[in-house]
Amino acid sequence: MGGRAKARPRLGGESGRRRSDGESRCEKYISDAEARDISDSQMQKVRLVLGELERNFGSVAIRSVKVEGLRKIREAWKVAPVTIQKRLEMLRSFFRFCVDSGWIDRNRQRSCGFR
16 A cells, blocks of 8 residues: 556656656657658658647646547648648547547547548
């Protein structure tokens, strides 16, 4: 008894610090994308979108990311509709990766009504 609570997965590392394994969830996704041999231009776009997530949510536990916060990020985008769709695809892919990795139970991005 008196044990410590289990650490929750975070976007930018545990408790505002880098994770002990040196990678945040976003970095793990980027490493996975690089392993899939995604083009340099696409990787640059992925880093841009994930950078927005880390800036907006920082070290917040992934399970604490709210749909409302994701909508605010989307609303701030001042880009062409096709670019918005591509960015949403990247967010879907990231959250699907988080679900598949067991860090969250459901895809938060899908809950936003972005189809």
